[in-house]
Amino acid sequence: MKNINFYKKILLAIEKTWQQFVTYLIRASELQVWQELDRKGRVFSWHAYDPMTGRSASFGSEEEMRMWIEQCYYRS
Structure with a gap:
């Protein structure tokens, strides 16, 4: 037993x-997304990296980053 x-x-x-x-x-x-913050804790840039394709990009706003993701992955 x-x-x-x-x-x-x-x-x-x-x-x-x-x-x-x-x-x-x-x-x-998986697609990796992160923010960079200034000393006061405010977001000053957004970054994305796709380890499957090696593509990466940096943006000034979350909206720009979301548009890039949509263009790369959701539009044919």
């Missing part, structure tokens, strides 16, 4: 590790 519980624990640990690995791979390929 102890061996069965031991093997169940090992299988659960392997499954959890696999799920974390797959999650990491998925996140690593």
Whole structure:
């Protein structure tokens, strides 16, 4: 009975590790977007990077960044 519980624990640990690995791979390929802030905490620029294509861009506003994303990924 102890061996069965031991093997169940090992299988659960392997499954959890696999799920974390797959999650990491998925996140690593997602579009990354971030803001740059000035000393007072105000946003002064927006950035986007697509690890799948290597494309990156910087913008002065969130609206400009959203337009770029829409043009790149949602319009045919």
